[in-house]
Amino acid sequence: MEDINWSIFIFIVSFLVHTDAGSKCFDCTRLPFPRDCDHVTQCGDHEVCYTKQIVSHSGHVFYNTGCLDRVRCINWVHKKRHVISDSLLISDDESNDIITCLQCCHGDYCNTHGCNSEPHKPYPSARGPLCFNCQKGTALPGDCETVVVCGQDEHCSIEDIVGIGGDKLYKTGCKKCDRGNYMIPVGKRSATSCSGCCQTEFCNNNCNSVTLMIPSKPTTAITSTTSYKTTQSQILPFPAPTMYSKDQQCKIVGYRYLNFYDKCFKPYSDRKLSWQQSRDKCIEDGGDLVIFHDKPEEFYFETWLLNLTSVTSRYWVGASDLGHEGTWLWVDNTTVDTKLYFHPGEPNDAGYPEGFHENCAAATYFADQAHRILLNDDNCSLPSYFICEIGFTRECPDKSYLYSAAVGMCFKIYTTMWTWQQAQDKCHSEHAALVEPNTIAKIKFFDKFLRTLAIVKAKYWVGGKQSQNDPSVFTWQTTKQTIGQGLWHVGEPSSDTEHCASLHYYNRPDLDRLYLLNDLHCTDHNAFICQYLW
Structure with missing residues (x-):
């Protein structure tokens, strides 16, 4: 042979x-x-x-x-x-x-160095242990699915914590532990506590199968009779607003974070639109055309724009006198100080004698003003580049939810695999409902967001369901709006027996490789997204 x-x-x-x-x-x-x-x-x-x-x-x-x-x-x-x-x-x-x-x-964690790739450095001589790491806590230690390399002076750890809802959770990660402390043998840990360190890699995912090192001498140990049932339940550890920096939140929606301005920005230099079309695009993104309310803001904005773009470029900004000729307002309805921000002699409505008004403001380069970028009034229908901004304006009443100005909502992502109704009931218990991404902009936001996660599911329940009165129609359950056809994958919804909507990712070349809506059997078990109801 x-x-x-x-x-x-x-x-x-x-x-x-x-x-x-x-x-x-x-x-x-x-x-x-x-x-x-x-x-x-x-x-x-x-x-x-x-x-x-x-x-x-x-x-x-x-x-x-x-x-x-x-x-x-x-x-x-x-x-x-x-x-x-x-x-x-x-x-x-x-x-x-x-x-x-x-x-x-074969074997647990064996695929870290397949296909002739280099393995991890040897443990413990050259690195610390690989440990499960869920800092926000999970319902059971075994629910954590994220790992981290700890420091060489650290061990894998488990810690009892109380969640913001009052639930007992298990925080896993790395901790410095004194090897000289007392040891609790397997099966002899406290019946109510699961806090401490363990001595091997991946050991902090089960209280009953590890030997714990604790920081002080234990009281009389008893044998635990607690029976733990393994589940797939897990809340992703990121949803609290502090878990994603503002810079990361801006990047998720394709914007840049400007620290001095404390907002997300995006200069659209790849397309030219009218002023109103530009503003519509910004609103679709979850923001509006850029504005500024004081001279330092304008100065920083001008410096940033000069360093970023060609000096010959012109960009629509969020100021106009549309509907109130001569009174210039920002898009938030505050008054524009024309003497502060406009080029001297502007705005002058110079196009009016030619039959059109100049009612919209554009950031424009002026060589005669020390090579500065100042505002100029122009014909609103003139195609120009434009700049959008998205602000951080709200916090979620439930701190376990993440607010995004891009979609104007607080949301939380669960990887619990539940039926549609179970998922909806869970959301309702938190003064929320299954998310209703009712515009293509919101669909695109969640598509980008979900694909940035370390833990990704292919299907997430959302708040759409087949109408009982008209089987050909799906409606959002909270707003009762009909779900537009443009939000679905091609050919969907496609079944008389699949009555519930999901965000579904198809990684196939013959289909859109992004999250769009798909109809599924309501009794299927999938992850889900909750949207807080204000």
Whole structure:
């Protein structure tokens, strides 16, 4: 038998004899190295861990990791055997990237260095332990799916905390612990406490299966009879407003954060629109045309714009005298100090003798004013570049929700896998409802937002449902508005038996590779997004 055939035989046998419960595997996409993955998942009993090396259309090398059906691994080995080239170029069915390596392995966390990639530095000689890390807490220690490399003087830790809703939660992460402290053997921990450190990697995901180091001598230990039932429940640890910096929140919607201005900005230099069209685009993004209320703001804005753009560019800003000729107002209805912000002699409505008014303000470069950018009135229908801003104006009454000015709402993302009605009931219990992204701008926001997360699900329940009076119509359940067809994937909604709406990501070349609406069976179990009801 040839060597390659013997290798295939051993490979297949090893897969067939491993029929126990599925492994815990690292699960990430398009990373520069597999060892950089910080998310783990529980595979099914028919799955194993895998590492896939891919080459994009641009020639960049990436790695995907996760769970894969055993049979697909076996079939892939056969597929590899029959490719007439040692270089192995196989197209990925999901992404159209080129697969240059796919390697499967057995055992928890085994796919950190597949496809001949470099492994982590050795533990404990060269680094600290890999530990679960959910600082906001989870319902059970085993619900945490995010990992981190701790310092060499740290151990994996678990800590009892109380959530803002009064619930007992488990905070996991890294902590400096004194090895000289007393040890509680397995099964002898306190029946009510799960706080302390443990000595191995990945050990802080189960109170009953680790030996804890605690900071002081324990009282008389008792055997715990508590039975823990494993669930898939988890609240993503980011939703509190402080968890994402303002800079990160701006980047999520494609804007830039200006610290001195404390707002998100975006100069649209790739298109020219009329003043009203420009403002409509800004509002669609969740903001408005840029304004400023004092000279320092205008000065910083001017300096930023000079450094950012061509001096010959002109940008619409949020000032006009439309409907109140001669009285210039910002788009927030405050008065514009024309002497402070406009070029000397402006605004002068110079176009009026030619048959049109100049009712809209544009930031314009003037060489005769020490090469400064000042405001000038111009014909509102003239196509020009424009600048949008999005402010941070509100905080959520429930601090576990995240406010975004881009969509004008407070929201929270759950990765709990529940039915549509269970998800809606959970939202209602928090003075919220399943989110209703009723414009394409809101759909695009959540598409960008969800795809930035370390933990990503393909489907999220939203607040749309089939109308009982007209099965051809889906409506938002809170506002009772009809859901527009432009918010759905092509060909959706498509079933007489799928009555509930979800944000659904299809990673297929023949479909839109973004989150759009899809109809699903209401009894399916999916993640979901709640929107706080003000």
